[in-house]
Amino acid sequence: MVKKISYQEMRKHLDHLEDRYGEGVLNKSWEKIHELVDGTEYQADIDAIITFGEQSRTTYISQETLSAVQWLIKQGLFKFEIADKVKIESAEMDRILNNYPGYRDLYRSKRALRRKRRIRENAIRRKQVGKRIAIIRKTLNLSKTEFGERLSCKVHAPTIKNWETGQSMPNEQYLKAIAELGHVSMEELTETGR
Structure with a gap:
């Protein structure tokens, strides 16, 4: 049975490795790391870090990646957009957030x-269309009431009132009927920012 390793224990092993090989030692390829430590007293440190990584199902994430993720989160991007920009898998992005x-x-x-x-x-758009x-x-x-009757499907006055006040929005069928009745295009009726 494999011994469980706490984060503090893993951190101690990582500090031990960084004291010997310099900060960012885990940014090197695993082959290079194994060349450095194979058969030395530092082999136990690598084994502990690998065990911790497998145990938590995470890989080492560089500080640069974490900083980029944090900055992109602050920009209001979605998870998949952040993962794409930082060039990581979406599962890795989920692990970072977890x-x-x-x-x-x-x-x-x-x-x-x-x-x-x-x-x-959406509320602004509803009011503009209304x-x-x-x-x-x-x-x-x-x-x-007359306006509702002139639409292709009868619409009651309270519904018209809700549309005009922005409380609700007519569906596409009603929007087309209103645009035809008013001799305007759908774009003129529904565009925002005017």
């Missing part, structure tokens, strides 16, 4: 901000 609670918390807070921004942008619907209805000089 093994580094600070990174995981930062990613979650950025994800929550993205969600809030998307909700806010104003255009109200303009079309008023230009045609129709009440909400």
